Amino acid sequence: MNEFEWLRQTRDLNQxxxxxxxxxxxxxxxxxxxxxxxxxxxxxxxMTAAAAMILIGLFLGTALLRAPTSLYDGTHLASDHGQRWKPRDPRLAGAAIEFQAADSEIRLALQQAPDAAFLRRIQQRTHVQQWRLQRYTQRAP
Structure with missing residues (x-):
């Protein structure tokens, strides 16, 4: 069967x-x-709607009670400012200088905008990174 026969058969179907x-x-x-x-x-x-509202209220209440607070408040930051990290390993001296420069820049920015939450978060991350590096140097031989 070829193409011409198929065409003829399809035309026959059009009746x-x-x-x-x-x-x-x-x-x-x-x-x-x-x-x-x-x-x-x-x-x-x-009753289902009331139970759902109660559960949502309890969840929000416990979430607000457990809300994380900043690890560094103003007094704690002032006491940390005097403590400079001076690693014994010369390979980490550059990192210590960078952390100190970042800390001083963030402090200047916080003086200009003391209510800036994002600056507090950046400062907290910087301190955590510095703390991790300090812990790493203590564990390293």
Whole structure:
């Protein structure tokens, strides 16, 4: 069978064709409006909503009570300022200088904007990185 025969067969399919049964009865049945289904009373819905609100309130309350506070407040930062990290390892001297420079720049920025939370977070991250490096040098031989 080649392409020309397929084309001839598809053209033959383009003839009017009568259905074997009457389709209008099925179409009319689908067009008729159906009676709406009765809904069961939902007495449990208000109780579920109240329980969900209580759980959300408890979750938010405990989350606010456990909210992390800054590790470094103003007095703690002032006491840390006098303590400079001076590593014995000469390879870490550059890191110590960078940490001190970053700390002084963040302190200057905090003097200009003392309520800037993002500066506090940056300062906290800097102190944590410096602390990790100090711990690393203590563990290293």
């Amino acid at each position: 009017p064709h009568a259905p074997q049964r009457d389709l209008w009865a099925g179409i009319a049945a689908q067009l008729e409006p159906r009676a709406p289904a009765t809904r069961a009373p939902r007495a449990w819905l208000p």
